Amino acid sequence: MLRYLGKRLFYAVPTVLCVVFAVFLLLHLIPGDPAQVMLGVGASDREITALREKLGLDRPLTIQFARYAMGVLRGDLGDSFAYRKEVLQVVLERFPATIELTLAAMVLACGIGIPLGVEAALRRRSPFDLVCRMIALAGVSFPVFWLAILLMYLFAVTLHLLPLSGRGGPLYTWNGLRHILLPAIALSTIMLPSTMRLTRSSMLEALTQEYVRVARSKGLREMVVIYKHAFRNAILPVITNIGLQFGVLLGGAFLTEHVFAWPGIGQLTVNAIFRRDFPVVQGVILITALAFFLVNVCVDISYAYLDPRVRHEMVERA
Amino acid sequence: MKTLKAIGPGAFGIALILASLLIGPAPCPGGVKPGGTLRIAVYADATSLDPGGANDIPSQKAYNLLFDTLLAFDRGMQLTGHVATAWKASQDSKTWTFTIRPGITFHDGTALAAEDVAFSFQRILNAPEAASQKKSAIAMIESIEARGNEVIFRLKYSFAPFPGTTAQIQIVPRNVAKEVGNKSFASRPVGSGPFRFVEWIKDDHITLDRYDQYWLKRPHVDRVVLRPIPEGTVRAMSLMAGEVDIVDQVSSETLPKLRGVAGVELLTTAGLNYYWLGFRQYGPPYNNLKFRQMVYHAIDMDGAIKTIFPHGNAVRAYSAVPPLVWPTDEKFLKEQALPQDTAKAKKLFEALIAEGVMKRDTKVLVSMANDPERIKLGEILVTNLKEIGVNAELKVTETGSYIEAAVKGTEPFIYSLFSVPRYLDPDAIFSWLFLSGPNGSTHGAKILGLAELDPRINDAIEKARVISDEAERSRLYTALQRDVLIEKLYHIPAYHRTIVLGKRSAVQDLYPAPNDLFWLVTSFSNVWIDR
Numbered sequence: 001m002l003r004y005l006g007k008r009l010f011y012a013v014p015t016v017l018c019v020v021f022a023v024f025l026l027l028h029l030i031p032g033d034p035a036q037v038m039l040g041v042g043a044s045d046r047e048i049t050a051l052r053e054k055l056g057l058d059r060p061l062t063i064q065f066a067r068y069a070m071g072v073l074r075g076d077l078g079d080s081f082a083y084r085k086e087v088l089q090v091v092l093e094r095f096p097a098t099i100e101l102t103l104a105a106m107v108l109a110c111g112i113g114i115p116l117g118v119e120a121a122l123r124r125r126s127p128f129d130l131v132c133r134m135i136a137l138a139g140v141s142f143p144v145f146w147l148a149i150l151l152m153y154l155f156a157v158t159l160h161l162l163p164l165s166g167r168g169g170p171l172y173t174w175n176g177l178r179h180i181l182l183p184a185i186a187l188s189t190i191m192l193p194s195t196m197r198l199t200r201s202s203m204l205e206a207l208t209q210e211y212v213r214v215a216r217s218k219g220l221r222e223m224v225v226i227y228k229h230a231f232r233n234a235i236l237p238v239i240t241n242i243g244l245q246f247g248v249l250l251g252g253a254f255l256t257e258h259v260f261a262w263p264g265i266g267q268l269t270v271n272a273i274f275r276r277d278f279p280v281v282q283g284v285i286l287i288t289a290l291a292f293f294l295v296n297v298c299v300d301i302s303y304a305y306l307d308p309r310v311r312h313e314m315v316e317r318a
Numbered sequence: 319m320k321t322l323k324a325i326g327p328g329a330f331g332i333a334l335i336l337a338s339l340l341i342g343p344a345p346c347p348g349g350v351k352p353g354g355t356l357r358i359a360v361y362a363d364a365t366s367l368d369p370g371g372a373n374d375i376p377s378q379k380a381y382n383l384l385f386d387t388l389l390a391f392d393r394g395m396q397l398t399g400h401v402a403t404a405w406k407a408s409q410d411s412k413t414w415t416f417t418i419r420p421g422i423t424f425h426d427g428t429a430l431a432a433e434d435v436a437f438s439f440q441r442i443l444n445a446p447e448a449a450s451q452k453k454s455a456i457a458m459i460e461s462i463e464a465r466g467n468e469v470i471f472r473l474k475y476s477f478a479p480f481p482g483t484t485a486q487i488q489i490v491p492r493n494v495a496k497e498v499g500n501k502s503f504a505s506r507p508v509g510s511g512p513f514r515f516v517e518w519i520k521d522d523h524i525t526l527d528r529y530d531q532y533w534l535k536r537p538h539v540d541r542v543v544l545r546p547i548p549e550g551t552v553r554a555m556s557l558m559a560g561e562v563d564i565v566d567q568v569s570s571e572t573l574p575k576l577r578g579v580a581g582v583e584l585l586t587t588a589g590l591n592y593y594w595l596g597f598r599q600y601g602p603p604y605n606n607l608k609f610r611q612m613v614y615h616a617i618d619m620d621g622a623i624k625t626i627f628p629h630g631n632a633v634r635a636y637s638a639v640p641p642l643v644w645p646t647d648e649k650f651l652k653e654q655a656l657p658q659d660t661a662k663a664k665k666l667f668e669a670l671i672a673e674g675v676m677k678r679d680t681k682v683l684v685s686m687a688n689d690p691e692r693i694k695l696g697e698i699l700v701t702n703l704k705e706i707g708v709n710a711e712l713k714v715t716e717t718g719s720y721i722e723a724a725v726k727g728t729e730p731f732i733y734s735l736f737s738v739p740r741y742l743d744p745d746a747i748f749s750w751l752f753l754s755g756p757n758g759s760t761h762g763a764k765i766l767g768l769a770e771l772d773p774r775i776n777d778a779i780e781k782a783r784v785i786s787d788e789a790e791r792s793r794l795y796t797a798l799q800r801d802v803l804i805e806k807l808y809h810i811p812a813y814h815r816t817i818v819l820g821k822r823s824a825v826q827d828l829y830p831a832p833n834d835l836f837w838l839v840t841s842f843s844n845v846w847i848d849r
Contacts, residue, residue: 032718036725045639047454054446085501104795149551157559164556167522167545261547263521270548271362276718 005297012293019289020072020282024065027278033057034081034276055081072286078279082272087283091265095287098257098264100171102249104180105187106242112236113192117199118231124204132196140192144252148186148259155182165261183260190252191245198241202234209233236307243299247292354847355541356825358836359562363521363546368504369488370442370495373452375834379566380524380544382835384425385488385509388416388435388469389481393842395590395642395742395832397481401430401489401510402469411476411786414470416484422533424491425514428505432464437492439471455483455740476784478791479743486741512537521546537839538827538846557582557820563827563847567832568818570691573629581823586631587830588641589817592747593632593692593736595699595810599767603676604730610807612666613699613732614656616706621658622698623813626691631818635811638799639747642832643739645792647799654804655811665708682710683731687720692734695812699732724765733765734812738833744795745783747804751809752802753779766808775802824848 035051052058056067071078071165120132156164162182168175206212207230215225257266265284272280304311364380366372372381383758390400399405402416412435423428439462442452458477463470473480476782507515512534513526524544528537544563547553553565554572558579568576568584576582595617599605623634633641636651670676682703686696696712703710713731715723724733739746752775754763763775775798782794802808828845838845 032716032722033726036718036721050446084366084371084504090520097522149555152552152555156561157555160559164559164561165552166545234588259549259552261521261545261549262550263519267521274718309572 005301008297008300012290015067015293016286016289017069017072020069020286021065023282023285024068024278027281028061028064030276031153031245032276034278042245044254068282074301077283077286080272080280081277082275082280084278087279090280090284091270094263094268097167098253098266099291101180101183101187101257101264102246102253104171105182105249105253106191106246108184108188109191109195109245109302110242112188113195114199114235117196117238118203118226118234119208120196121199121203122226129200132200136193136196139189142189144186144190144255145259146254147189148183151182151186152260165259167263183256183262186260187249187252187256191249194241194245195238199234199238202237203230206230206234232306239299239302239306243296246295249286250288250292345388345581350538350826350844350846351848352846353540354536354849355543356539356564356838356845356847357543357545357562358549359545359556359565361550361553361567363545364518364524364544366504367507367515367518367524368490368500369507369509370438370445370452370490371500371504372595373486376546380526381488381507381509382511383513383526383542383838384507384511384515385490386422386430386511387486387488388484390485390840391742391831391833393829396839397742402484405481405787407478408784411478411480411784413470414473414480416471416556418467418469419466419533422510423531424494424510425508425529426491426494426747428491428493430489430491430510432467432469434492435469435489435493437464438489439487441495441788442487445470446745452487453672455486476786478740478783478786479745482741482743482746503671513542516541519562533840534841535839535844538844539838542838554820557822560822564828564836565820566836568631568820570627570629570631572633573818574651576820577629583821583823584827585819585830587817587832589834590640590642590742590832591736591738591750591814591815592635592638592640593734593812593815594635594638595695595812596733596735596766596808598724598730598733598765599808600728601730603670603680603682604732605767606670606675607807608666608673609675610669610810611656612663612670612706612708613703614807614810615659615663616702616708617699617810618658618702619810619812622695625698626694627813631816632813633816635814637811638737638751638803638809639744639795640739640814640832642746643742643744644788645744645799647796647797650800651803651811654800658702660706665722667706667708678707679709682708683729684710685713685715685723685731685733686721687717687734688714689717695734722744728767730767735765736815744791748779748795748798752798770843800811 008213013132033048033052035048035055035057057066068078077091079085080087080090083090116132116135120129123129155162163179166179168179170176171180192215209230212225212230215229253264254266254269257264258270261267265288269281269284271277272284323495326515343663359380362377364372364377365374366377367381367384369381369385386401388402389397389405392398397497401419401422403419404417405414407414416435418430418432418435422429439456439459442456443459445453458473458475458480458802459471460474461472471480489510490503491508495503498506505518510533512529512532514529516525516527518524518767522545526542528540530536549554550567550569550572554568554576556562557565557576560581573584576584595613597604597610620634623632626632636655637648639645641649671678684696684700686692693714696714700710700712723729724735737747737750739750752763754776778794778798782791782798785794803811817830817832817834821828821829824847826846826848829837829843837843
């Protein structure tokens with residue numbers, strides 16, 4: 001297993017470098033001089049030239065990239081243009097809030113989506129199944145921004161039940177828990193429909209398999225048949241989906257954080273893009289790519305835990 | 319008395335304390351109730367709390383509550399003494415002497431001295447070119463000397479608006495700033511302002527506590543919490559839900575929703591800004607006066623402002639000088655402004671074709687940054703131009719790209735920008751908009767392409783900034799403005815946006831500041847909460 005993990009980590013290096021290169025190139029292709037954007041229209045030529053020199057923007061693009069890539073390999077992501085601090089520090093100050101929100105949304109999406117999907121499969125073509133499908137459709141159709149405003153208006157402005165925006169503190173505190181509910185609900189709608197639909201279809205497929213029929217014919221209790229035999233096999237594609245959806249959730253978190261004034265990397269990135277704070281945008285994307293990679297490694301490991309065939313194959317391949 | 323004896327003096331004291339706790343704190347004279355936390359929603363978080371480094375508005379909003387300046391503004395935005403009790407200029411306006419108020423202390427308890435003032439200016443001047451966004455604002459200073467309770471500034475050249483520039487340089491304690499270094503100072507600032515720094519959770523909140531020894535007056539509120547909420551709708555809802563007490567930058571869309579909400583009030587004041595339509599005169603037909611007259615006659619500016627700001631949070635501009643700044647020549651400029659006249663515009667269009675300046679199908683480009691208000695202005699202008707037969711086209715660009723295209727490119731087009739003067743003096747406005755060359759080198763002039771076209775403008779601005787006589791300066795600026803806005807039509811003045819603050823009714827003694835900062839504890843106000 002360790003050899004397998006080592007191999008995965010080794011392959012991650014070129015992937016991450018490719019991400020760094022693509023992001024670097026894209027950002028520098030966007031029109032808009034960071035020095036000009038930072039200093040405003042009223043800045044003098046001398047100020048702009050000096051800032052460009054200080055930021056290293058007067059060097060050729062190839063040299064800028066080489067310096068940046070060498071820095072990344074040393075763990076130095078450069079300094080933020082706007083905050084005048086190390087990018088790693090700027091990003092890490094906000095990263096826990098984003099991870100907290102993303103995980104909370106994930107827990108909500110899975111905690112609601114998986115049981116509903118299983119139940120919808122068991123009650124196929126019933127009114128319950130129809131309602132579940134409608135929820136999934138609504139979840140896909142409603143934009144997060146619109147849903148967020150609606151939730152805020154209902155629960156904070158009208159009912160005064162939950163706080164409207166901001167992060168009240170760490171998740172384990174009562175205030176922190178109250179603050180995270182609305183953004184987590186809004187964000188979870190990105191993942192909930194696909195989780196529910198995939199669980200339903202996967203369960204439907206598993207329930208028609210031979211081993212389920214054998215289990216039933218052995219006289220096992222229906223709960224054991226469903227949850228021990230069918231569900232355990234049906235959950236594998238759902239877990240793959242969770243890994244993939246993590247990236248989508250991180251993307252969705254950018255918008256959700258902006259609306260809910262959640263102090264995470266989403267808000268930081270939106271501001272950094274408008275300010276042309278290239279090092280911060282690059283740093284966020286790099287760290288997000290790493291997080292996405294790690295989550296998918298975790299997903300692979302969970303396969304091995306859930307499915308002995310995969311475990312065996314992994315060991316053999318390694 | 320018998321009963322009192324029986325209870326005993328100790329028990330009587332406890333009873334008194336309990337009774338006072340039940341009643342609450344005694345109100346100050348005039349019904350003021352001190353204490354409480356003032357929660358303010360701001361549109362963006364600060365980038366730095368070091369006043370020597372960052373100059374962006376969100377940072378200024380925060381650090382202005384922590385620091386003092388030599389001079390400050392009164393409600394009418396007139397300069398008044400603050401840390402400086404008096405100031406005087408030499409005959410040639412090249413030497414300026416400020417007398418420092420005694421008895422002011424920083425939040426760490428040390429006394430504010432003339433040396434701190436000199437250091438605060440000097441650290442900006444000594445900073446590498448790019449390290450301080452304020453450096454160019456005080457670049458005229460040659461040397462600074464702290465002598466007793468006076469600070470003497472010697473300038474490289476005569477500069478009449480110098481006092482105005484000092485109102486934007488905050489005074490920092492030299493010992494602390496030297497000891498901790500600029501980076502640490504930016505995240506744990508120490509000032510002498512009405513509030514002292516407590517905590518900054520990035521993008522979440524900045525907490526400031528009352529500074530009891532504030533020299534001007536003891537602040538009424540115990541604590542101020544600044545919360546960045548970037549979405550205008552969410553800021554408005556936060557005020558409606560009572561989660562915050564004050565919101566800044568109330569947008570046009572949320573204005574009608576906040577009006578009439580119980581417990582919510584809106585405060586407005588004229589903003590120190592100027593939005594205009596300009597012509598990049600890098601080629602025909604934009605560099606032709608008749609073309610500019612045609613555009614001026616074509617656009618229905620009053621109708622445009624009513625459409626863009628249906629709730630009245632902007633006023634039509636006729637002058638490049640924002641309200642509250644001198645010289646006021648509004649009456650004359652309003653009389654001379656070209657009215658919407660489609661027939662005249664059509665006639666001018668035909669004349670331009672006949673003279674070969676443009677063809678009937680020449681594309682007239684109207685370029686706007688992607689902010690909703692200016693996009694609407696662009697749409698209206700394009701519609702108006704099409705009505706007279708001009709082949710007009712609107713191009714909307716992301717703000718960063720827009721600025722680059724406007725500043726660096728040589729493509730001619732009609733654009734829209736806005737300006738907020740760096741200091742409250744007409745020099746800040748006219749040098750920004752029209753001055754070219756080493757002493758100003760601004761992009762306002764470069765965008766217009768004025769450097770080659772109209773060098774005489776430079777002379778007028780350079781002359782006005784060295785004269786001490788305000789009446790003479792006023793005359794020069796008035797003549798200059800009439801020349802560029804009426805004779806040459808370099809700009810079509812569009813509007814001045816109004817500053818709108820939303821507040822809970824419980825917040826008392828709050829005045830909106832035209833410079834978009836917060837006036838919480840000033841010579842004329844001390845905000846308190848009537849909970």
